[in-house]
Amino acid sequence: MVLYTAGSSTSYPSHSPDGIRLHFLGGAREVGNVGCIIEDRSGTRVLIDYGLAPTKPPKYPSEAPPVKHAIMTHAHIDHIGMAPWLTNHGTTLHGTDLTAAVSEIMWADTYKVSDIEGYPLAWDKRDLEAALDSWVPHQFNIWFDVGDWRCRLHPAGHIPGAAMIEIQTPEATILWSGDIDTRNSPNAPKAIPVDCDILCLEGTYGGRTHPDRAEEEERFVSRVLEVVSRGGVALVPAFASGRGQDILRILHREAPGLDVHYDGMGTRVTREWLGCPEFIQDSRAMEAAYRWSRRVTGKSDRKKALGADVIVTTSGMLDGGPALWYLNRLRHDGSNAILLTGYQAEGSGGRRLLELGALPIFGKQTRIPLEIDKFDLSNHADHPSLCKFASDCDPSHVVIFHADESAAEALAEDIGVETKVHIPSNDETLEIPLT
Ligand SMILES: [Zn+2]
Numbered sequence: 035m036v037l038y039t040a041g042s043s044t045s046y047p048s049h050s051p052d053g054i055r056l057h058f059l060g061g062a063r064e065v066g067n068v069g070c071i072i073e074d075r076s077g078t079r080v081l082i083d084y085g086l087a088p089t090k091p092p093k094y095p096s097e098a099p100p101v102k103h104a105i106m107t108h109a110h111i112d113h114i115g116m117a118p119w120l121t122n123h124g125t126t127l128h129g130t131d132l133t134a135a136v137s138e139i140m141w142a143d144t145y146k147v148s149d150i151e152g153y154p155l156a157w158d159k160r161d162l163e164a165a166l167d168s169w170v171p172h173q174f175n176i177w178f179d180v181g182d183w184r185c186r187l188h189p190a191g192h193i194p195g196a197a198m199i200e201i202q203t204p205e206a207t208i209l210w211s212g213d214i215d216t217r218n219s220p221n222a223p224k225a226i227p228v229d230c231d232i233l234c235l236e237g238t239y240g241g242r243t244h245p246d247r248a249e250e251e252e253r254f255v256s257r258v259l260e261v262v263s264r265g266g267v268a269l270v271p272a273f274a275s276g277r278g279q280d281i282l283r284i285l286h287r288e289a290p291g292l293d294v295h296y297d298g299m300g301t302r303v304t305r306e307w308l309g310c311p312e313f314i315q316d317s318r319a320m321e322a323a324y325r326w327s328r329r330v331t332g333k334s335d336r337k338k339a340l341g342a343d344v345i346v347t348t349s350g351m352l353d354g355g356p357a358l359w360y361l362n363r364l365r366h367d368g369s370n371a372i373l374l375t376g377y378q379a380e381g382s383g384g385r386r387l388l389e390l391g392a393l394p395i396f397g398k399q400t401r402i403p404l405e406i407d408k409f410d411l412s413n414h415a416d417h418p419s420l421c422k423f424a425s426d427c428d429p430s431h432v433v434i435f436h437a438d439e440s441a442a443e444a445l446a447e448d449i450g451v452e453t454k455v456h457i458p459s460n461d462e463t464l465e466i467p468l469t
Contacts, residue, residue, distance in 0.1 A: 045461040046099035050075055054206055054232060055466040056201070056391045060085070061096025061435050062458045065238055066112030068436060072210075074203045078181030081125070082199065082210050082234075086115035088144070089381060096461055101125055103180045107212030108196035109275055111138035115144055115224070116309040118157040121164035128178065130187060132195025132310040132459045136275060139302050141165065147354070174310075191215030191225040192382075192413045193276035194313040198225060205468045206231040209305035209427055213436065215300075215412075216419045217247055220283035221307075223315050225415070227426035232466055235424055236414070237437030241444030253290045254409045257373060261341045261405075262292065266369030268452075271357040271384065275349035276413055277376050278322065279307065281346050286323035297330035297338035297356045298348030300456035310400055330356070339455040340364070352383030352393060361402065362395050371405040377412070421448045429453060431466050 046057055054074050061068030067087040073079035081104040087093035088111055095116060096285045106114050106129040117127060127134070132333055141162050142167070148155040157165075173177055177186045182204060192213040192360035199210040209230035218224045244250075261268040272278035278300035281413035285294055304324050327346070330339050336356065339345050340363055348355035364370040378384035383393040388408070394399045415423060424432055424445075432449050434442045446455040458464040 044099045046071060047421045047463055050077060051463075051465050053465050054203065054307055056234070056433060056458060056464045056466070058435065058458050058462070059098055059331045060093075060460055062460045063437070063439050067093050067095050068113050069098060069116065070234070070435070071099065072201065072208065074182075074205065074435060076182040076204065078203070080105060080180050080183070081120070083113040083212075084116040084120060085110070085112040086144075086281045086341045088115070088147075089423065090151065094156065098123070100108045103128060104184065104352060105129065105180075105191065105199050106133055106137070107194055107199065107210070109140055110193070110213070111144055113213070114140060116156065116159040117141075118165035119330070120343070121157075121161045121168060125168065126170055127165065127168045128170050128172060128180075128185070129195055130174065130195040131171040131297070131358070132307065132313045132314065133197070135170045135306040136182065136195070136303055137169070137307065138166055138324050139299060143299060157364050165175055179412050188228060189223050189225060191217065191219065191222050191415070194222050194307055194315075195310065196222065198228065200228055200230070208232045208234065208338050209235045209429070211236050211423075212351050213413075214385045214415050214423070216415045216423050218315065220280045220316050220399070222321060225423070227423055230427050230429050232431045232433065233424055233427045233429040234433045234435060235420060235445070237420060237434045238414045239416040239419065240434070240437050240441030241414065241417055242441070243418060244412060245410055247411075249251050250410055251284050251288075251460070254373065254375070255284065255410065257287060257342055257371070257407055258285065258292070261369070261371045266367065266371055267340065267342060267364055267366055268371050268373050269357065269360055270344060270346045270373050270375060271350050272300065272346050272348065272375050274348045275303045276349050277350060277411065278346050278348070279304055279323075280411060280413075281375060282327050283343060285358070287319075290326065292343045294344045294346060295330055295335075295342040296324075296327040296346050297336065297339060299355070300346070300348055301329050341359040351378050352387060358383070358395050362400065364398070365402045365404055368403065369420070371407065374406065374408045375411050405469060413442060417444065417448075420445060424449045425452060431456065433464065435457060
């Protein structure tokens with residue numbers, strides 16, 4: 035349980051740094067749960083991301099010291115989940131318009147889930163409201179001031195509105211990658227390298243290589259068509275913010291004759307996307323795919339969806355949401371199939387299904403005798419792409435975060451040939467000297 039009191043229990047040092055200080059509150063040697071303070075000798079300090087890991091129970095980063103400015107890279111909960119707590123500090127939240135718009139849906143859902151599951155949360159509904167008023171939204175490529183620094187956001191790929199952060203201090207240029215993808219995805223244009231002195235690089239897929247994206251999309255579509263042709267329903271559990279919309283785009287483009295129903299939080303997120311079309315790759319095609327899908331808005335729609343060809347819904351890891359309701363009904367007909375399209379974390383329903391062929395549905399362990407297939411439609415850069423990106427940014431220092439230990443080490447081994455690499459730990463200060 036986390037019971038933060040503003041500024042009282044932080045691990046953050048009280049003296050000023052000599053060079054550039056990076057202090058991870060979370061997200062070092064782990065995936066998600068991100069929060070990092072950057073400070074230089076001018077006393078300017080900024081918090082980058084403040085998320086939580088939506089495990090059971092959730093995991094929170096350490097308490098942040100008082101901070102006037104926080105920059106949020108994107109609206110996934112492992113990057114913004116704890117941001118409402120910052121209202122205790124009167125912190126200004128910076129991010130793209132789309133990140134700000136989607137944050138309300140994500141925070142409200144986190145609040146609801148913690149309430150239902152009985153997990154403690156360090157912020158309440160009033161903090162959520164205050165956080166919504168704390169946003170200062172930014173367009174890509176437009177400079178803004180943070181203390182003695184200037185900053186601007188660049189597209190990060192990953193999901194629409196996701197940003198890399200370029201920070202110019204009087205002495206160094208820092209690039210914070212956020213979650214990045216250096217390939218175009220159906221909805222988000224790719225991340226382009228930025229020249230910098232210090233590169234803070236996410237390493238989720240360190241040591242791993244993705245299959246060819248186009249071939250994987252093709253394999254997914256042909257599996258869907260196979261299930262439909264034998265009279266089954268393909269259930270596609272997908273994250274609300276990113277993957278679900280990618281799936282709609284792919285199916286609309288490749289198999290427009292299909293009857294695709296779209297349920298869960300993703301429908302609301304998509305409406306926010308369509309309100310910020312400048313962040314979407316070919317937003318008109320996204321809008322067409324959204325209108326083409328049959329949105330599920332109530333109980334009777336949900337029953338109708340059981341007769342669909344494809345159901346795209348949350349949660350992406352089968353931990354809750356309408357996906358479990360559907361699964362509980364679809365499991366009785368062997369012609370149906372479950373097509374997993376994202377990472378299934380340790381302990382998640384999806385991981386249990388893969389390993390045991392069963393998962394808890396409404397508290398009861400339930401066997402699922404259906405065909406299950408898995409597709410790598412990741413929106414993170416893989417090992418070779420991360421190494422190339424790092425090399426193209428031409429930094430003197432690379433700091434690897436958002437990676438488990440082995441992924442970080444695999445990256446350090448390759449990137450370290452040209453550049454000094456740091457693998458920081460949570461609650462420890464990394465100080466990079468300026469030459
Ligand atoms: Zn993300």
